[in-house]
Amino acid sequence: MQSIQKLRPEGLVRSPAFSHVAIVPPGASTVYLGGQNAVDEHGTLIGEGDAAEQARHALRNAKAALAATGTTFDDVVQWNVLLVDGVDINSVYAAIGPELASDEPPLVCAAIVSQLGIPGGLIEISAVAALAIDWDTDCQNTSQRFPLAASIVARGVAEYLSEVCRQVGLVGIAEVHGQRSK
Known part of the structure; x- marks a missing residue:
């Protein structure tokens, strides 16, 4: 079985939070996780005005969605994080960083946006995961x-x-x- 490789090449900043390149072997199943935010199963926003709480809830939603496909955070190849302008990025990363810590972290793309599709939403995360097949x-x-x-x-x-x-x-x-x- 070929595994998914996450690389941090020499000459590029080395961070425990992310890798720079991922190689997915042929035959792996690819899972695309749509934007997850801090709404509960009834569509109610959780953590109004609290970016850290919204980040934790969005991550819980992401975990549940990935579990439905048989994948976990360990299978994530890339996270995409959207934060509303003015959000304290450090509080968000402090809230979700321990859950995502890994010896081979996935790729991460973060962007600051003016607003999200959910009124009051401060963070949205999406991901690409891959499951190598044995x-x-x-x-x-x-x-x-x-x-x-x-x-x-x-x-x-x-x-x-x-x-x-x-x-x-x-x-x-x-x-x-x-x-x-x-």
Whole structure:
């Protein structure tokens, strides 16, 4: 399994808060997290006027949304943070920094904006996450959970490979489940 690499190249500022480059291996699943802010499940703004509280709540929302995809903060490749002009950036980072601390931090893009789409909202965060796939483990888990489906797929693959080999004249090359193509 290839893992996602987060790099902090020499010659660029080194920060424990962010990396500069991320490499996502082929076959990884990409998850896009839309803007999360400090609203609860009823659409009510939490932490009116308190950027740190809004940041903590936005992060809780982000965690819940990512969990629905099977990803966590460790899988985040890049965070995008929008802060309303005048917000104390240090209080926001102090509020959410400990939750996001990592030996391999993700990329971070922050911007100061005049306002957000939620009246009274002071922060909004979005992210891109990637989940590297361990084909051996994931396929084995799938075949254990769905043995009939795995058997049907395996038979289909064996028949397909046998037919391809016959068509291109490679008789006897494809061996699947102990049967040679004819």
